[in-house]
Amino acid sequence: MSDDNQHYRLSRRKVLAGLGGVGLASAGAGLGTSAYLNDTESFENNTITAGTLDLKVDYYSHWDQGMAGSGQVQGTQDGSGTVSGELSDVKPGDSGSLAFCPRIDGNPAYLWVCGELTANDENGQPEPETDVDDTTGAGNGELAQHVTVDVDYCSVDVAASEPEDEFNPGDTTKIADVWEGSLAAFLSAIRNGVPLDGDGNSDAGESGFLAPGDQECYAGGSDAENACLCIDWEVPTEVGNEIQSDSLSFDLEFHAEQCRNNDGTHNPCAVDDAECVDCGFEPGPTDDAFSNLLSVGPDAASGFPAVDARVRVDTPSGNAGDLTASNFAVCEGGCAQTLDVSFDSGGIVDIVVVFDDTGSMSGEISTLQSEVTSLTSDIESAGIDARYALVSFKDLEELDQDFTDASTFQTAVNGLSASGGGDTPEDNLDALAVATGNAAAQDGAGASLSAFRSGAQRVVIDITDVGASPETDADTRFSQSDIETFLDDGNFSFYAVAPASVGSGSVSKRDIAENVDDGTWLDIASADFDTILNDVVGAITDPAYTLSYTTTDPAVDGSSRSVDVQITDPDEGVLYESGSYTAPS
Missing domain, CATH: 2.60.40 (Immunoglobulin-like)
Incomplete structure (x- = not known):
């Protein structure tokens, strides 16, 4: 059997040596590659069959430090090894561009990228920095939080094999947006590995990268055209003295796993068998006020x-x-x-409103639409980073609006009209399952809510004038117990705007609110949405x-x-x- 796991090492010194008189700070910022380019063998009928797979990554870098100069470097990484990126001695206004273009020789392959911030340090503090920052030493730098990155799928028209054609940002053409934010947040987002899409599609909204298994393979062969990954970075001009003397370093890894006999869900960046170490503490009471x-x-x-x-x-x-x-x-x-x-x-919040728009709501719907619109306007006025989604229900539930901004959400809410439904109770439990983003829950048309943002407070507001169909109803997929579990497991703040009592044989949303860890019941006949506003603003601005x-x-x-x-x-x-x-x- 041939060995398809090739190991080549490209030393950091070898790559940086090509930068001439350009400072190490720019070189590190411009490179930042740690290419672990593994070839994964397949199993067929319990026999190991070596796949034909060879991953190469063409890399391009350009940086501009104003009067301090600019430069570029490009080349190809083949095999495995580590080349760490470093950034220091930068000032507001400095910027650069990176591009990584994978090439697969042989079978098509799924590609993954992972990385980590390996250092974010203070290196002494000149007097201007001490006025705004009193932290010192390793791990206490602010540079990674203040370098912003714009990550896209792109194409590059400069060949690494032609060094006379120097790379510059104008050589890239964006295909699709992937991610925006700080360098620290980006490296945290990809820390455990994210799949790259061979077609250069990014249809994952705020989460940035496609879910494992949804990505396309990178085509194999010397003539294949695959998407590159472009990373534009800058230190915004409004950043102050807190970054003086700071430095950072980071690693990136690229992994390839052949498509044959795989479905793209295996994460080669993940640690499969981490050791379980004793916690070292016994959980104590959680009822403190702090x-x-x-x-x-x-x-x-x-x-x-x-x-x-x-x-x-x-x-x-x-x-x-x-x-x-x-x-x-x-x-x-x-x-x-x-x-x-x-x-x-200050935190962020993702809010899902579940709205009963059956005929029985005709006398109340306009008032409640106005309440929801006012609530979202007040949240925006408070300066809170919020997203909103809308799920309506009759005898079936519908994801009317996935996570979006306040204006688009308000349009969706005000577009509801009370009609239909016929019998009561309605399919409220399934609508709540969709609202919690549970993996097993889709609306009646098969649509699913996008992922909640990492670290976001999760809020579900359920508005209805009747009880919910129990799980014994032929069309109801989830039970009251299921919904309470979804709400508690997801640490949701749940607000039931519902009647005080419901008919026999239906599920009370007041009961759900009283059973979950963070639930509040508001009588639909006199609901004061300021209660929700005060809770959200109080928690999020902390x-x-x-x-x-x-x-x-x-x-x-x-x-x-x-x-x-x-x-x-x-x-x-x-x-x-x-x-x-x-x-x-």
Whole structure:
């Protein structure tokens, strides 16, 4: 059998040596490749058959540091090895472009990319920086948070084999948007691996990359045309002295796995058999007044097995952002988890409104539409980063509007009209299942809600004047117990705008609100939506910590995972929170 796992090493020195007098800072920012280009063999009838697979990545880089100069480098990475990217001595206004163009010699292959921020450091503090930043040392830099990146699928018309044709940003043509944000957030999003699409499509909305299995293979052969991955970076001009002296480094990895006998769902970046280490603490009472687990579940950008837990710590140190990974411990299913911890002074929220638009709502619908419109306008006026989605229901549920901005959502809500339905109760439980984004739930037409954003507070508002059809109804797929589990596992804030009582044989949304961990019932006859507004604004404008980890149990088995958090706070001592989420199946 031939060995199809080829190993070549391209040293960091070899790549950077081609940059001449350009500083290491620019070179590192311009390169940033760590190509682990593995060839994966297939299994046929229990016999290992070597596939014909050879991955090469053409890379291009251009940087512009104003009066400090500009430069470019390009080449081809073939095999495996590590070339770390570094960035230092940059100022507001500096920018650059990267492009990675995979080529498959042989069989078509699924491609994945993963990466990580390996350093984000302070390197001494000149006097201007001390006025705005009092953190020092390794891991306390702000540069990664202030470098912005725009990631696209693209085409490049410069060949790496022709060095006389120097690369510049004008040589790229965008095919599709993929991702925008800080470099730190991007590397966190791809930390556990994301699939690349051979056709250069990005139809995943806020999550940026397609779900595993939805991507197309990269075509094999010397004449194949595949999409490149372009990363434009810059330090915005409004960034201040807090980045003086800061430096960062990062790695990227590319993995190829042949399409034959695979379906694209296997993540070659993921750790399959992480060791379960004892948690080191016993969960304690969670009823303190100083901490709150806002949400926990798979990272929307990276996808499972990446998990994010968002925690509010209402203490002087917690509100100041002084807590670090050493102040937190997470135990999932009895196993300690390795954490990356980030802090933000204001959170984000994803809101889904479930709206009964049957004929019985004709006397109330216009008032409730006005209430929902006012609620979203007030949330926008508060400066909160919010997205909105709409699910309506009669005898079947319908995803009327996937996550969008306030204006588009308001148009969708005001476009509802009360009609039909006929009998009562209605298909409210299935509509709630769609609203929670449960993997098994689609609307009556087969549409599914897009993923909730990582770290977002999740809110479901259910508006109806009758009870819900029980699971004994032939058309109802989910039970009351199912919905309560979905709401609790997803750490949803649930608001039931519903009658105080319902007819015999139907499910009361008031009961659901009282049974779940974070539920509120509002009488539809006199509902005050300011209650919802005050809750959302109060929770979202508070600072919070995102605890990111790759679960030690990556099994895709649909199981419920218990998550316990220990917080060691300098002001209030040891605090505890607990929650759960459901693994995909």
